[in-house]
Amino acid sequence: MDERSKLHVGLDVHKDSISVGAAEPGRERGRVVGKTAHDVNKLLKMLVKLGQPEQLHIVYEAGPTGYYGLQRALQAKGYVCEVIAPSQMPRRPGDRVKTDGRDCVQLAECSRAGQLRAVWIPDPADEAVRDLARAREDAVNSRTKARQQLKGFLLRHGLRYGGKTSWTIAFYRWLATLSFEAGASQTAFTEYWLAVQAADERVQRLTQALEASIAGWRFEPVVAALQALRGIDVVSAIGLVAEIGDLSRFDHPRKLMGYLGLVPSEHSSGDRVSRGSITKTGNAHARRLLTEAAWNYRFKARIGRQAQRRQEALSEHVRAVAWKAQLRLTKRFAMLLGRGMQPNKACVAVARELAGFVWAIGMAATQEKSAQH
Structure with missing residues (x-):
């Protein structure tokens, strides 16, 4: 059926309720259909009154409710349902009045006008890997907080580690030598230390589970290929692929850079051109992983022992692209610093170019996998 002849339906989805708005083909204003509890069966009864599944085009904004309960349920019933990026809503x-009814009607009208951009919806297997990657990230953040609390306790008691790096085997041995006269202080120290140890074990468990979860995954070759790049290990590669998804949906690396929010913002009018900081739109998790990887290019280009191990099973083309990335990005980082650019800005600029090499290697790995089959 022609998209222009469909009835466009907008859903304003909340944890406990769903408001439904509809926009008929043409230029008439949309209308509020009704409001129901967040229950798929009740929503389906309301949608049946509007028309058959092939007559409706349903949209709603991405939110904390996920895909399982609504989008996938509607898709299984034959409805065309798109999840919209909230940042792209006109x-x-x-407009100073915001209600659920107005929001669902605006969604329907914007869908009819073709002004909305749908987000990529992962397969259940892809989403499971992403859930595990984000669980590990949360565990790392919790461990960082536990470590800060322990070091804050030590600082209050005037204790400072004499070594160069904390959280090493030597640092843990130093912690084992500490003793406090007051029993309450000793108990507090022990609890802080046990919390750090528990956080370490949790991160280790999740890391092992994450590495095991990609066995047989459809993006496993892409994960292996991305590890050829400097600064990207198996955990970072899994996180990038789980967050970005299928790299082939970007027909040019610049679109991937824009998706990650690494391109500069712009406010130009007439002859005036004004560019500012990066947009920071899109996926913040993947942007952080790329930025962390970009810091490794401030050192001279080289292939270490671990990198050699990761590249052993990779094709010559992938290894060549990874080495080209090292030569270009290390030179780029040094040039930007030599011009007096602030290091954080230089790192973001390098991360933007690194995204292009991620796209190139991911596409090469996908093509190699297709050729094998």
């Missing part, structure tokens, strides 16, 4: 400057 906003009227003069």
Whole structure:
């Protein structure tokens, strides 16, 4: 059926309720259909009154409710349902009233006008890997907080580690030598230390589970290929692929850079061109992983022992692209620093170019996998 002849339906989805709006083909204003509890069966009864599944085009904004309960359930019933990026929703400057009814009607009208951009919806297997990757990231953040609390306790008691690096085997041995006269202080120290140890074990468990979860995954070759790049190990590669998904959906690396929010913002008018900081739109998890990897290019280009091991099973083409990335990005980082650019800005600029090499290697790995089959 022609998209222009469909009835466009907008859903304003909340944890406990769903408001439904509809926009008929043409230029008439949309209308509020009703409001129901967040229950798929009740929503389906309301949608049946609007038309057959092939007559409706349903949209709703991405949110914390996920895909399992709504989008996939509607898709299984034959409905065309898209999840919309909230940051891409048109906003009227003069609109000062926001209600659920207005929101669902605006979604329907914008869908009819073709102004909305749908987000990529992962397969259940892809989403499971992403859930595990984010669980590990949360565990790492919790461990960092536990470590800060322990070091804050030690600093209050005037204790400072004399070595160069904390959280090493030597640092843990130093912690084992500490003793406090007050029993309450000793108990507090022990609890802080046990919390850090428990956090370490949790991160280790999740790391092992994450590495095991990609066996047989459809993006496993892409994960292996991305590890050829400097600064990207198996955990970072899994995180990048789980967050970005199928790299082939970007027909040019610049679109991937824009998706990751690594391109500069711009506010130009007439002859005036004004560019500012990066947009920071899109996926923040993948942007952080790329930025962390980009810091490794401030050192001279080289292939270490671990990198050699990761590249052993990779094709010559992938290894060549990875080495080209090292030569270009290390030179780029040094040039930007030599011009007096602030290191953080230089790192973001390198991360933007690194995204292009991630796209190139991911596409090469996908093509090699297709050729094998």
